Amino acid sequence: MSAAATKTGFGDRPRALAPKPPLAAIALVSAAAIGYEILLLRLFSIIQWHHFAYMIISLALLGYGSSGTFLAIAGRWPQRSYTALFAANAVFFGFSSVGCFLLAQRVPFNPLELLWEPRQFLLLAAIYVLLSIPFFFAANCIGLSFYRFRDRVGRIYGSDLLGAGVGAAGVIVLLLALSPSEALRALGALGPVAAALSVFGSGVNRRWLAVALLAATAAVPLLLPGPWTDLRMSPYKGLSQALRVSGAKVVEQRFSPFGLLSVVESRKIPFRHAPGLSLLSPAGPPDQLAVFTDGGALTVINRYRENEAPPAYLDFLTSALPYRLLRRPKVLVVGAGGGTDVLQALYHRAESIDAVELNPRMADLMRRDYAAFAGRIFDRQNVRLHVIEARAFAAASEDRFDLIQMALVDAFGPSSAGLLALNESYLYTVEALERFLARLAPGGLLAITRWTKLPPRDGPKLLATAIAALRKSGVARPERRLALIRSWKTSTLLVKNGEFSGDDVAVIRRFCRRRAFDIAYMPGLLAEETNRYNRLGRDYFFEAASALLGAGGEDFADRYKYDIAPATDDRPYFFNFFKWRLLPEVFGLRGMGGLGLMEWGYPVLAATLVQAAAAGLLLILLPLWIGGRGGTAPSGIRRHRVLIYFLALGLAFLFVEIAFIQKFILFLSHPLYAAAVVLSAFLVFAGLGSLFSTRLRQRGIAGTRPGNPCLLAAAAIAAIAAGLLAVLPSLLPLLAPLPEPVKAAVTFLLIAPLAFFMGMPFPLGLARLGEQDAELIPWAWAINGCASVLAAVLATLLAVEFGFTAVVVLAVGFYGAAAWAYF
């Protein structure tokens, strides 16, 4: 940003005849726009659900594409009043960013009814349109600048990227300090500030007055009445539901980029959260406080008095099984949340307990605000709370545990909506289970508890993943190391570092009999022992376990209607069970309540892609149709080459960006940090690459002007990407124990060369257009905008099917295609 700021033209007034682009203002608009995009993901994750958040924002970004289209259609007139138009668009961006969100959240769209009611699609479309408006204005600022200062596109694009890079990281900082709705006001104020900045450097007459007026308008978003910007959460979210109950109220709220935490107290009607509690439990849960993240993902804090025995119900959950097989174990609790699993470990007299928690605010609640309520369990000498992601902890820890307890942890949850809130989870992959198994002491247990889904899908998938992890760890007979039990609502899988003994098996039998739980699998289990207490039409858990452990495992997985192939770090989609052939059958069964038979994330994403492609096509074709010109511009540039060039670049840039965010999630411990750091690195260094591209075009490397500078960039990108893909898998785990800020710096350095070259092709192409046929610049801007939207959705779909490595390889191919199409 500083590089851009010094070049803004402060003090350049005497040379007003040769105006300079307002680089600082451009950077600020870009920063605010990307900040707004990330903020929208947070806001929609709170008021709706994150996969809809993702869908809505992807399509809202078509505002970028429509800006290009608008400018292309508008023709020459916008350049005549550039300064006024830039300022106006910046102000409109600021106002509409706040206003359109406030309107959008009042649209009575209910995603849960989408499949029942066609009207919902119209409401959804209304939200897209509303939210694309601010992006339209922001993109106008940049697009106008490209067109007006076509001889300086490298500088403009550089400022745009640098600003965006700072914005991506900056919004995270903003979200640490401000509540989401405060952050919205703050970003809204940046629009008028950017406008003032642009006018300030423009050299127009009486600019001080204009600057003062614009600066004053920045106060408008900040002064909106509080209730206007209150978030309106869907009434179907857990928090809304809890608050409907008489006497329930939010007693504490904490915000951070990790999510909005709401602590709810319900004095009149207790929460009694005890998932899958045995009917034979002598007691129910004690008083509880509920903690919601982004209005969902419930965790509870149990009331507990320090010197009392912990509540007995904790022994009547399926997750209690491992404690019956171990004596005074050293325990690692993954996902400490409200501390229930820690209390359960205390109940079973664990020798020591290490608990990891991702959200620092959650840890604060447990260690400070509600420490007394929870009986100060985290102050005990043998209990340690670590604020870190579980795999990072496992990588850094030297300890060996007798028990690693993962109970109902939905890794990274929907709450952590980074820029690219995907459904990825690095907790339930083959590699993750391998690492956890490696941290087990001999005879130790990894226990994973999940909600029961019917027909079974995550149960079998988890089993398949555990089997794959065991095999990869060199275990010849995984069937002797696994046990799976289930209640009517939860199931617990045990993976042992060693083989289950005859005694173990007897203990499991007794544990389950006394709690009316079913054994779905353990060594030596007979079919007639299964499906006793919680009867299924057929015990698919048992069948799946037997089949997956046998020779026909793969055939079984193929024949299974759900995708139960193990998730891997390259395809970290544990929660996606979707197979295409499921869709018609399930939709046909909706009259019988069949929609609950599958997860809708994947088809929703596919639908997003179709919508984005249709809208993008329209936006790209519209200027051609209205312009009414043929395939070849007067300059001789073939339009299809321009199209291929900018389409390929738009796709490629985002493919690489998204794939590397994924590659660094584990390293940086959190998807949100990964998104912020990786995005920043890409944008900042691509910005520098863009600035450098000007020189490359003029002089080439070592003074020789290359015929196709884009080819050079593409070759460099291919080489560096290949190198990173080869090196990262072994390098990153080695660096995992480094402190977080160092890791962020390492990430910057690793990404810098790749990003640097990725910043070049776009301005190279624009500059070329500027020389030959400037009328095409807005069109290229539209193509690029549409391609970016497509890319974000497509990359996820491709990653689900083929993995992120494939996404990078494809991106390199796109750079090759762009180099070929360079005109």
Next chain:
Amino acid sequence: MPTVISAAAVAAARIRTYGSPPLTVLVFLFLVLSPPPAMAEPDDGFAEKRAEMIAVISALAKRIGKVSGKGVMDEGVMEVMARVPRHEFVPEERRDDAYDNRPLPIGFGQTISQPYIVALMTDLLVLAPGASVLEVGTGSGYQAAVLAELARRVFTIEIIDELGELAKKRLAGLGYANIRARVGDGYYGWPEGAPFDAIIVTAAASHIPPPLIQQLKPGGRMVIPVGEWFDVQYLTLIEKNAEGEIIISQLLPVAFVPLTGEH
């Protein structure tokens, strides 16, 4: 097992239970004011839609068959579904959609279940005419109304104040004298009304409340749908046998097998 319950029998059952007005007067009023529904449907302008709904449910019921283990749905349940004015239980502006086989929002973040699921759950309870039923989660009151047409007495509890009061008023207005509704915590059931022949828990529950198991008669049945808002994932059926033992079954509301190449 399937029992066809005539409207007169239902009316009589109601009267026997809460016969505070003179019995004869009520019977007289009933005969004069509303013709027996089994013979002619109430003329509320929705008769046609109700008939369509029944046709849809019947067709689906034939496909499901196996779930309840009985082949088709109880005729008595279907008759009642054909009678209860579902449009009275949905928000004014959604009345036209009331008989579509789909869940509808009723405000307060709650929904009225899709008719097919209501029929299925009711069917799973296997109600005898003299049955006493507890419902946890009144919601719109529609399920309670359906139960009231089949059972002798229905007790229903709603946790959300506004919703509970609305349902109470609505049920009273529709003349369901054999329904007792109250607002409050359903976890402990309704001890004064216990034991029950059938219990239905339509409110979300992380576990099965033990007090409800206690209030279930030997031979009684309890149904708990599991799922979220608009979609039912599965139904949990809890049976208490004559010895007081508990058997839990988890049923899909649909005919669906997760493996291909079999049926």
